[in-house]
Amino acid sequence: MHQILITLLSAIVVLLILLPGSESSGHPDRKFEIGKAYPLDIDFEANQLRPLAKDEKLIVPQLKWKEHTVKSGESLAVVFDKVGLSPGALYRLVNADEGTKSLTNLRPGDILKFGFDENSELIQLIQPKNATETLVITRTGGTYHSNQETKSVDTQLNFAQAIITSSFWNAADKAGLTANQIMEIAGIFGWDIDFALDIRQGDSFSVLFEERFVEGEPIGRGNILAATFTNLGETFTAVRSKSGQYFDQEGRAMRKAFLRSPINFRYVSSNFNPRRLHPVTGRVKAHRGTDYVAPVGTPIWAAGDGVVMKSGYNKFNGNYVFIRHSSTYVTKYLHMTKRKVKTGQRVKQGQTVGTLGGTGRVTGPHLHYEFLVNGVHKNPRTVKLPQAQSLKGAAKAQFKKHASERLSQLSQFSHFIADNSPLVYNRS
Numbered sequence: 001m002h003q004i005l006i007t008l009l010s011a012i013v014v015l016l017i018l019l020p021g022s023e024s025s026g027h028p029d030r031k032f033e034i035g036k037a038y039p040l041d042i043d044f045e046a047n048q049l050r051p052l053a054k055d056e057k058l059i060v061p062q063l064k065w066k067e068h069t070v071k072s073g074e075s076l077a078v079v080f081d082k083v084g085l086s087p088g089a090l091y092r093l094v095n096a097d098e099g100t101k102s103l104t105n106l107r108p109g110d111i112l113k114f115g116f117d118e119n120s121e122l123i124q125l126i127q128p129k130n131a132t133e134t135l136v137i138t139r140t141g142g143t144y145h146s147n148q149e150t151k152s153v154d155t156q157l158n159f160a161q162a163i164i165t166s167s168f169w170n171a172a173d174k175a176g177l178t179a180n181q182i183m184e185i186a187g188i189f190g191w192d193i194d195f196a197l198d199i200r201q202g203d204s205f206s207v208l209f210e211e212r213f214v215e216g217e218p219i220g221r222g223n224i225l226a227a228t229f230t231n232l233g234e235t236f237t238a239v240r241s242k243s244g245q246y247f248d249q250e251g252r253a254m255r256k257a258f259l260r261s262p263i264n265f266r267y268v269s270s271n272f273n274p275r276r277l278h279p280v281t282g283r284v285k286a287h288r289g290t291d292y293v294a295p296v297g298t299p300i301w302a303a304g305d306g307v308v309m310k311s312g313y314n315k316f317n318g319n320y321v322f323i324r325h326s327s328t329y330v331t332k333y334l335h336m337t338k339r340k341v342k343t344g345q346r347v348k349q350g351q352t353v354g355t356l357g358g359t360g361r362v363t364g365p366h367l368h369y370e371f372l373v374n375g376v377h378k379n380p381r382t383v384k385l386p387q388a389q390s391l392k393g394a395a396k397a398q399f400k401k402h403a404s405e406r407l408s409q410l411s412q413f414s415h416f417i418a419d420n421s422p423l424v425y426n427r428s
């Protein structure tokens with residue numbers, strides 16, 4: 001009985017081992033039965049064509065691109081010829097619509113991108129105009145259409161400050177300001193500070209300005225919104241109004257009747273060492289004017305609006321120009337290479353009246369500049385000058401509120417930097 005049972009059980013075990021397992025799906029030898037359905041692992045929804053979103057453009061497929069940078073003297077016809085396009089193609093493209101006509105105003109450095117299909121047909125022409133604007137001409141159904149694509153500009157605040165150790169230019173440059181911004185600052189404070197001769201070690205400045213971004217990339221600087229400049233212990237403050245003029249925090253115009261120096265400070269040899277000898281005579285002497293040593297040909301500006309009293313030449317003054325600004329004020333400019341104004345002519349502040357030279361009794365080229373008040377020589381860099389124009393009434397109240405907001409932004413940046421120095425804000 002036992003033997004029979006053992007034999008039976010053994011037979012069942014052997015049978016179980018020989019029989020194919022019922023859990024064998026997925027086995028490589030699996031056979032599919034005809035007429036039966038099997039599920040497939042394909043996500044059909046993911047392969048559906050997606051409808052274009054609003055503002056989305058269909059990408060022109062598989063174009064071969066040729067890029068050309070316009071050289072001096074190259075016309076559009078020359079460029080087309082160089083990329084292998086016929087005069088006929090040029091004609092059709094330029095006359096397609098109003099936007100395509102602008103292509104004829106090419107300037108050296110302009111970039112044109114030509115997109116060709118597999119038959120070497122021009123399908124798309126792209127011309128980046130500037131950081132935000134691009135002209136896109138696309139061929140659809142045999143004709144060209146232009147489209148001006150514009151990216152939005154994001155404006156943020158940025159800040160720079162420095163203490164001057166060698167020169168204003170070097171300090172401002174190190175602080176990250178551009179050449180344009182440095183000249184702008186000298187312009188904003190040029191009625192109060194003689195940037196050519198009066199900048200000293202220990203002077204300092206701070207500037208709040210706009211920084212412009214397109215798609216997160218900085219594309220350039222905007223306006224200077226507020227600035228302070230401390231020169232020889234005196235601090236000057238300027239804030240840009242909404243109309244684009246600069247006033248101090250009390251609403252007095254930065255622009256005044258006279259520039260402190262009649263010459264661009266960039267050209268003037270530094271007299272940073274106050275004990276330096278007279279640049280022309282080689283000794284320190286009583287002198288009724290101010291001497292600016294700069295390269296021959298440097299433009300000389302009228303310090304204020306006025307009428308040319310005399311534009312002439314003599315052996316002492318060389319070529320000279322005298323300007324009467326009012327019954328009180330006269331300015332004189334001596335030793336010029338060339339005079340650019342005539343006696344009796346009306347001149348504007350900042351207008352070039354001549355160029356620096358070494359004519360007359362001099363030992364080297366320089367501008368000798370005199371400032372007379374009621375016929376008496378005064379130091380043009382320190383003389384008390386007529387009051388600046390001031391905002392009044394509601395405009396003044398409104399500006400003062402605006403100015404205090406700007407100046408508090410400026411001081412916030414300034415403290416932030418002082419606490420976390422060295423720190424550069426917003427610069428990539």
Ligand SMILES: [Zn+2]
Nearest residue numbers: 289290291368
């Ligand atoms: Zn002199």
